[in-house]
Amino acid sequence: MNPTEFAAAQWTRATGAGVDPHEYRRVTDGLISIADWGPAFRRTGHGYLKRAEEAASARSTGEYLLVAARWFHLATLAPYEEARRAAVEADHALSGALTILEPGARRVNGEGFTGWLRGPSDAPGTVIVVPGLDSAKEEFLDLVSALLARGLAVFAMDGPGQGVLAATTTFVPDYERIVGRAIDALGAARIGLVGLSLGGYFAARAAALEPRVAAVATVSGPFRLDWEELAQPVRDIMAQRAGGADAAHAFVQQVDLAALAPRIAAPLLVVDGGQDVIPGVTNGEPLARLAPHGTYLSVPHGDHLLGNARPDWLPRLSDHLAHTLGGRPA
Incomplete structure (x- = not known):
């Protein structure tokens, strides 16, 4: 399966998980092979971590971390040697988000x-x-x-x-x-x-x-x-x-x-x-x-x-x- 076919197959799963459909298309349109999937999705997740660091409010920080968690998780869906690392990053991002947004969690x-x-x-x-x-x-x-x-x-x-x-x-x-x-x-x-x-x-x-x-x-x-x-x-x-x-x-x-x-x-x-x-x-x-x-x-x-x-x-x-x-x- 080429990256275009794989991205189409994961489309509703990814958007159902809550990532922006337009951003999903921008990320997946640039893939040359399936091997590019994990790195591209992790880069997107790291972009949201950077936004979280630079956010002007705690709530924005938490919201960016939630988005990052989604992208890191989706990075694990294609074969990728760093998939385990992406799963850890997803876990850390979700933990950070809930610590900020829901102190009772x-x-x-x-x-x-x-x-x-x-x-x-x-x-x-x-x-x-x-x-x-x-x-x-x-x-x-x-x-x-x-x-x-x-x-x-x-x-x-x-x-x-x-x-x-x-x-x-x-x-x-x-x-x-x-x-x-x-x-x-x-x-x-x-x-x-x-x-x-x-x-x-x-x-x-x-x-x-x-x-x-x-x-x-x-x-x-x-x-x-x-x-x-x-x-x-x-x-x-x-x-x-x-x-x-x-x-x-x-x-x-x-x-x-x-x-x-x-x-x-x-x-x-x-x-x-x-x-x-x-x-x-x-x-x-x-x-x-x-x-x-x-x-x-x-x-x-x-x-x-x-x-x-x-x-x-x-x-x-x-x-x-x-x-x-x-x-x-x-």
Whole structure:
């Protein structure tokens, strides 16, 4: 795939993550090869760090740091020898932004996870946001904002093999253990989960096996994966995150929710895009059908992660979690 094709494929994901679409085009129009992706996006992120240093107000500093975090995270989406460094830079930029903009935000770390807890201390529920194959806590800031606006607390996390932890950990099949540890650390009475892409599988699995989960939603989450049909680039990313090709193959063989779906007792919303067709991936309709309290929302024009259709699902998903957890809709 040439850089023009790759940039077009990442367009709605990048703009859905919150970068300016015009700036995205300016950055990607200058790429000669895929190898230029990471350096170009990191340079853009560093440009925002410089603006943050020169800003005339603390708020502007924080806002520039949030933008920098997005660009650094997106730098990790193409093969790049400095991708791990970019993930660390994204983490640092987000940490700096929240320290300035939300003094009440709290970093929460534990075995196999790290992230930021945001929102009121007396929130009626706390939503854990679970990233996917190559996403991270810096990618879904608009989702976090929508949940915060509905009176919920939100813990956006990186788990094993994800985000800033990708350099030192690998995927684990029993992600429910990670969610359980996060719930223990958060000390929240009512917990919701929302998982995006492969994070949808992690969230659904955790909802089936962790009884403290009271509400769950998935976005573009796989019901089942087939290693033989997965495209080579997806296998390559999986191998990087799982700790090698053999580990990735073994991990993929376990991604099947047929037996677990009937055990999801919490109200479940499954969101899919009608244009999200990936070889080797069975989308979420069977999950919604087999879960006792499952609801299926398919957006016909939506792509993977539905960055091109946010008004069609983001408010509904946020309301689902807020209403189920007893939140206060805005």
